[in-house]
Amino acid sequence: MRNILVLIANRLATGMLTLWIVSLIIFLGVSALPGDIATEVLGQSASPETIVAFRTRLGLDLPLHERYFAWVSDILHGDFGISLANHRPIGELVFGRLSSTVDLAVLAAIMAVPLALGLGILAALYRNGAFDRAINLLTLTSVSFPEFFVAYVLILFLSVKAGLLPSLAGFSGGTVLGRIEGMVLPALTLTLVVVAHMMRMTRAALIGVLASPYIEMAKLKGVSPIGIVTRHALPNALGPIINVVVLNLAYLVVGVVVVEVVFVYPGLGQLMVDSVQKRDIPVVQACSLIFAATYIVLNLTADILATVTNPRLLHRR
């Protein structure tokens, strides 16, 4: 038990360190700008006085390390600064968007995880059969599709041809049901994008376990194939499966960017793309930091879950 705690504390410390260095990169990256934000925003023709005023307003006249600490402590207090494009506080812009993005990712996860696990188990059960090969070819194909291709094909068939679902996710209705209806297509796209990888890993983890002698024993005892998988194989394959599920959730949070743009879904990804186009640097910084932090935290969770669900990891070395 003590071992586990030490290991987890270790992982947590590494994760925090990574997060800190990433925040440094995101902060310092901007000072690598040719010129600086002031000339970038105000243009070459701005008078020296306006530039100086602008720099004082943003605190650009302070030394780098002071600016970094001010930036970090502001963020820890929930203050992300002011958008250059529309002069609104970034926190206000970001948090509403973040919750929409999380809603979308959660809906996608609810659809994707059971589907991937089910298909993975089936493929492992009937491995090397026709079903397995078909699924294998299908996933190999689906990982090759760009996200926007999947999205537009779905729009074409489900929304334009069949008229089942709205192709835009704009929240015009305002009711919860209307909102969810608008989210189905984007979530379905995300599902199709992540399901292949998750399914393959589930299959691989299960097959690894199915090859062990105690499974053969169970088979000889006369346990049914379903029983073997659910009672004997699955518990032992759970660690890697949980790991891959969480890793794919991390991917979902980031993968939403393209999907949000296709469906005009008002999430964080869309905000970031718009801000990159406008070169609204503080907003890009904030979005990058939030995405990176989410990604790191989820990866860390996957790591810790893998440790907790697999006691054998503790006795290595």
Place this chain on the structure above:
Amino acid sequence: MTPLARSAAGPSATGWRPSFAWMKVLAAAPLSAKLGLFIVASYVAVAISAPWVSPYGEAEIVGSQFEPWSARFLLGTDNLGRDMLTRLVYGARNTVGIAFASTLLAFAVGGVLGIFSAVAGGWPDHLLSRAIDVLMAIPQLIFSMFLLTIFGMSVPVLIAVIALVDSTRVFRLARALAMNVVTMDYIDVARLRGESRLWIMRREILPNILSPLVAEFGLRFCFVFLMISALSFLGLGIQPPTADWGSMVRDNATLITYGDVTPLLPAGAIAVLTIGINYLIDWFLDKSSGLREGQ
């Protein structure tokens, strides 16, 4: 994601020996591999011969907006009245070319650093590995968007940014593979003989890890290709008027709401090429023994 699994299979792989019997090997290949080879070959042919194959100029406005398919414009025209087919053909050249250049650069940087890291050992290895770990903790698409905001959007910057972001993965693999070779006796012999580090990297290690690296090149290319298309689709990658498949989809997406499939063609072109490459690699990996799984 699984450097260990890969490294275990790495140097013991028998490797891919080109022989005079390559026709026979090809004939014995599964249907999917043949299909993949055919797809890749035809894309390369189209990309190289773009100016001769396409009916009009790359950015030439030849008709009115969104004209339907006709004898004059085989696939219709786009949102500015440029010929779709022409843009599609030039897109093969630009999108594939830029993705290829980025992958090549990523392999040059990541490969050299990875092998160096394995050979040098000690603190340089430690420092490099930790730095790469941190870079890999930032999601790739987000990191590239961030870097593109800072350095502006142009083709050289795009290539450099994508290569930098992707070289982290190459570094991991190259280092893991080289690590297994570094422990071999003949490396010690070369060291005792007084060969330089560069010589050891180039003549002793590189040939021994080449075959898995080639397979990885295919995978990384697909990945880079998809990422550049995604960036262009978001309007942050290849800039107009250069023809590019990602931005072509975006520019003409409105047509889809009228049930027209034309905007899906460039997206389909991207999908077909990545599928072709994936089929090829799958076969290649089967042949040069099992480095599978992971992405």
